[in-house]
Amino acid sequence: xxxIITLLSGGLDSSTLLYELKHYGHRxxxxxxxxxxxHLRELKSAQDVARTAGISWEIANxxxxxxxxxxxxxxxxxxxxPEGHYTDESMKVTVVPNRNMIMASVAVARAxxxxxxxxxxxxxxxxxxxxxxxRPEFVGALVRILQHxxxxxxxxxxxxxxxxxxxxxxxxxxxxxxxxxxxxxCYKGGDKHCGKCGTCVERREAFQLAHVTDPTEYEDATATH
Amino acid sequence: xxxIITLLSGGLDSSTLLYELKHYGHRxxxxxxxxxxxHLRELKSAQDVARTAGISWEIANxxxxxxxxxxxxxxxxxxxxPEGHYTDESMKVTVVPNRNMIMASVAVARAxxxxxxxxxxxxxxxxxxxxxxxRPEFVGALVRILQHxxxxxxxxxxxxxxxxxxxxxxxxxxxxxxxxxxxxxCYKGGDKHCGKCGTCVERREAFQLAHVTDPTEYEDATATH
Numbered sequence: 001x002x003x004i005i006t007l008l009s010g011g012l013d014s015s016t017l018l019y020e021l022k023h024y025g026h027r028x029x030x031x032x033x034x035x036x037x038x039h040l041r042e043l044k045s046a047q048d049v050a051r052t053a054g055i056s057w058e059i060a061n062x063x064x065x066x067x068x069x070x071x072x073x074x075x076x077x078x079x080x081x082p083e084g085h086y087t088d089e090s091m092k093v094t095v096v097p098n099r100n101m102i103m104a105s106v107a108v109a110r111a112x113x114x115x116x117x118x119x120x121x122x123x124x125x126x127x128x129x130x131x132x133x134x135r136p137e138f139v140g141a142l143v144r145i146l147q148h149x150x151x152x153x154x155x156x157x158x159x160x161x162x163x164x165x166x167x168x169x170x171x172x173x174x175x176x177x178x179x180x181x182x183x184x185x186c187y188k189g190g191d192k193h194c195g196k197c198g199t200c201v202e203r204r205e206a207f208q209l210a211h212v213t214d215p216t217e218y219e220d221a222t223a224t225h
Numbered sequence: 226x227x228x229i230i231t232l233l234s235g236g237l238d239s240s241t242l243l244y245e246l247k248h249y250g251h252r253x254x255x256x257x258x259x260x261x262x263x264h265l266r267e268l269k270s271a272q273d274v275a276r277t278a279g280i281s282w283e284i285a286n287x288x289x290x291x292x293x294x295x296x297x298x299x300x301x302x303x304x305x306x307p308e309g310h311y312t313d314e315s316m317k318v319t320v321v322p323n324r325n326m327i328m329a330s331v332a333v334a335r336a337x338x339x340x341x342x343x344x345x346x347x348x349x350x351x352x353x354x355x356x357x358x359x360r361p362e363f364v365g366a367l368v369r370i371l372q373h374x375x376x377x378x379x380x381x382x383x384x385x386x387x388x389x390x391x392x393x394x395x396x397x398x399x400x401x402x403x404x405x406x407x408x409x410x411c412y413k414g415g416d417k418h419c420g421k422c423g424t425c426v427e428r429r430e431a432f433q434l435a436h437v438t439d440p441t442e443y444e445d446a447t448a449t450h
Contacts, residue, residue, distance in 0.1 A: 034289075058293070060290050060293055061289030061290060062287075062289060062290065063289055064259075064285070064286030064287060064288055064289045065285050065286060065287065065331055065334070068283070068285055068331065068334060068335045068338065069334055069338055070338040096334075097333070097334040097337035097338050097375065098330055098331075098333045098334040098337060098374050098375065099334075100374070101326075101330040101333065101370065101374050102327070102330040102331060102334060104330075105323055105326040105327040105329075105330045106290055106293065106323075106327060108322070108323045108326065109290070109293060109294055109321075109322040109323040109324075109327060110293045112322035112323060113293065113294055113295040113322050132373055132375055132376055133373065133374045133375075135373065137372075137373045138370070138373040138374060141366070141369045141370035141372070141373050142370060144366045144369060144370070145326065145363070145366035145367060145369070145370050147362075147366070148357055148358065148360065148362045148363040148366050149323050149325070149326050149357060149358045149363060150322065150323065150357055150358075151357055
């Protein structure tokens with residue numbers, strides 16, 4: 001069994017990955033990132049999910065580099081969060097530049113300092129359209145660079161990166177008893193999921209397509225998509 | 226001409242690279258990293274070098290992730306800085322895990338947010354023995370992953386990574402009128418270079434081998450190596 005640093009945002013995808021890797025018996029340590037995101041609420045969800053899974057958890061504080069990231073609605077509070085479908089052109093504003101490489105590189109540092117041998121990230125096929133660093137080409141290049149960043153290669157678990165959709169992740173999470181109610185998707189970061197932003201629309205849709213009961217309380221329970 | 230985010234530690238290598246890229250007419254922005262290093266003194270040197278070169282400069286504050294890095298003499302003040310030759314086995318303790326990938330990934334984020342098209346790093350052949358992330362294989366893998374982390378590829382300038390020694394860098398810097406007196410190498414971070422730690426020994430040696438006058442004031446002016 002591997003010793004894996006698992007990136008945990010507190011959303012559906014990374015929570016499902018955590019439970020799946022746990023199911024296979026790996027030794028896990030969960031890592032969440034504070035990069036000054038508007039939806040800090042997700043860090044609480046990450047903690048709740050990790051605790052429920054019985055997995056050690058910590059935050060990597062990247063808030064110090066936020067001033068350098070500029071221009072994204074997730075870190076710059078003067079930019080409005082767009083509503084509508086997640087895969088729309090309008091969602092490009094939600095991109096934090098090079099986020100996955102930054103998070104992966106810090107996770108690798110943590111793996112090295114703890115004597116772990118791999119990292120896991122829940123990038124999935126549904127994100128390919130707008131996020132270059134969620135595509136299989138990025139994951140392939142990540143696998144290669146992690147052969148050379150330390151005296152021993154560091155492995156990469158990214159089982160959803162090739163073909164897995166959000167719908168399939170919900171189905172998989174359901175199989176592994178992921179506590180979906182604890183997970184967080186909304187980019188607006190209120191008390192409840194707004195039900196209208198890109199990630200909320202995608203979340204609702206995934207549960208419906210997967211025919212899995214959605215335990216989420218939405219502010220806007222009537223929103224259509 | 227390219228628009229390049231140049232990693233600038235304030236040492237001989239990165240200062241020489243800054244001056245060389247400036248010589249070739251590139252548009253530059255220099256980025257230094259605060260990762261809680263003992264030798265914060267080098268950040269002052271980086272600022273002085275950038276200012277003297279007339280290049281905009283800023284610090285990326287990574288101090289928030291220091292608690293995760295653990296065990297290196299550069300960040301954990303309970304670990305002694307080893308003395309002796311830089312390439313000795315004892316110098317392994319100075320490794321910050323995955324430092325170059327972390328710094329490169331943040332530099333890429335900055336490049337994207339500023340609309341720049343490349344990053345530059347001064348990894349060189351002399352570091353290969355102990356630092357896996359200074360080797361040509363690492364740089365090659367970095368080039369590849371930066372094809373996929375953004376909608377446009379981000380380039381990598383790492384001209385010293387294949388064969389260039391510290392001695393050759395000093396010669397090159399001399400040609401480009403690098404203000405060597407402003408640069409900082411010592412890992413101990415006192416008022417003057419200690420003259421005895423690994424980087425000081427390497428620095429003195431490089432000037433001697435290059436037959437370039439060493440303008441550095443060393444605490445221990447008599448140290449042999």
